Amino acid sequence: MINKSQPHETDQERQSRIYPIILSEYNPAWPEWYAEEKANLERQVGPDNITRISHFGSTSVPGLMAKPTIDILLEIKEDTNIDKVIDALSSPDYIYLHQESAPTILAPSLHLMFLKGYLYDGFAEKVYHIHIVRHGDWDEKICFRDYLISHPETAAEYAKLKRSLFTEFEHDHGGYTAAKGEFVKSITEKAREL
Numbered sequence: 001m002i003n004k005s006q007p008h009e010t011d012q013e014r015q016s017r018i019y020p021i022i023l024s025e026y027n028p029a030w031p032e033w034y035a036e037e038k039a040n041l042e043r044q045v046g047p048d049n050i051t052r053i054s055h056f057g058s059t060s061v062p063g064l065m066a067k068p069t070i071d072i073l074l075e076i077k078e079d080t081n082i083d084k085v086i087d088a089l090s091s092p093d094y095i096y097l098h099q100e101s102a103p104t105i106l107a108p109s110l111h112l113m114f115l116k117g118y119l120y121d122g123f124a125e126k127v128y129h130i131h132i133v134r135h136g137d138w139d140e141k142i143c144f145r146d147y148l149i150s151h152p153e154t155a156a157e158y159a160k161l162k163r164s165l166f167t168e169f170e171h172d173h174g175g176y177t178a179a180k181g182e183f184v185k186s187i188t189e190k191a192r193e194l
Contacts, residue, residue, distance in 0.1 A: 002149060004051050005014045006106040013085060016171040016172065017172075018121060018122050019118065019173075020121065020170050020171050021120070021145040021166065021169060021170050021171070021172075021173060021176055022067055022068060022123075023066070023067060023068060023166055024065060024066060024067070024068045025065050025066055026061075026062065026064055026065060026066065027059075027068065028167070030059040030060075030066075030068075030070060031055065031060075032124075033070050033126050033128075034055040034060070034070050034072065036126075037070065037072060037116070037128050037130075038053050038055075038072065041053060041072070041074055041130065044088045044089060044191070045085055045089070046088070047072065048072070049076050049077055049080040049081075049084075049085065050074060050075065050076060050077070051075045051076065051077055052073075052075045052134040052135060053072065053073070053074050053075070054072070054075075054142055054145075055070065055071070055072060055073075056071050056072075056073050056141045056142060056144075056145045057069070057070075057071030057129075057141075057145070058069065058157070058158075058162075059148075060145050061145060061148045061149055061155055062149065063152070063155065063156065064155050064158045064159055065162065065163070066146065067131055068127065069117075069127045069128065069149050070126070070127065070128045070129070071128075071129050071131070072128060072129070072130045072131065073131050073133065073138055073141060073142070074130060074131065074132045074133075074188060075132075075133055075134065075135040075137070075138075076132060076133070077134070077135065078119065078134060079133075081093065082110070082112070085111065086114065088119060089114050089130075093116055094114045094116050094130075094186075095114065095115040095118055096113075096116065097113040097114070097115065104125075106134075107132070108132070108136060110132070110133055110141070111131060111132070111133055111135070111137075112131070112132035113129065113130065113131055114128075114129075114130040114132070115128070115130075116128040116130065117125075125173055130171070137177050140188050140192075142187055143192055144184060144187055144188045144191060146191065147187055147188075147190065147191035147194075156188060157183075158180075158183065158187075161180060161183055162180065165180065178186075181182075
């Protein structure tokens with residue numbers, strides 16, 4: 001699709017322009033935003049299908065600068081009907097990103113992702129990334145979060161890294177995430193050793 005204001009712009013270029021990486025100082029309202037959306041998810045998905053809902057990512061670490069996007073990990077039970085979960089979140093508020101499961105030797109892993117707060121021309125005030133997985137599949141995300149909370153000096157290093165990457169990757173979400181990857185991996189490994 002061609003945008004009239006940018007005649008040679010592709011869809012991917014337009015998305016990069018209107019949904020750039022934004023870094024914000026810590027906002028004490030973020031835990032409240034998480035609590036609001038957690039209540040919505042419990043109501044829509046149903047508590048009988050959920051084993052745990054967690055706030056993770058940088059917005060869950062007090063004092064840490066972050067993209068102002070609330071990352072939510074919604075862990076579901078083994079017998080949960082996936083189609084019913086998708087149907088429960090099928091509304092204009094949520095964007096379902098269709099992703100292929102990554103097969104493993106034992107069973108395919110599950111990762112459903114829903115976005116909330118993405119408008120046609122940019123972001124709403126409250127933006128969410130909701131990751132739906134089987135219970136325990138993403139424990140490393142919680143380990144990383146908990147380590148940053150209990151080690152403020154490491155959280156400060158992470159903030160410094162994010163600042164240094166921002167200019168180069170402002171319009172490249174994948175590149176930004178990949179550039180942080182080695183740091184996240186090493187801290188997660190430390191956290192698991194505790």
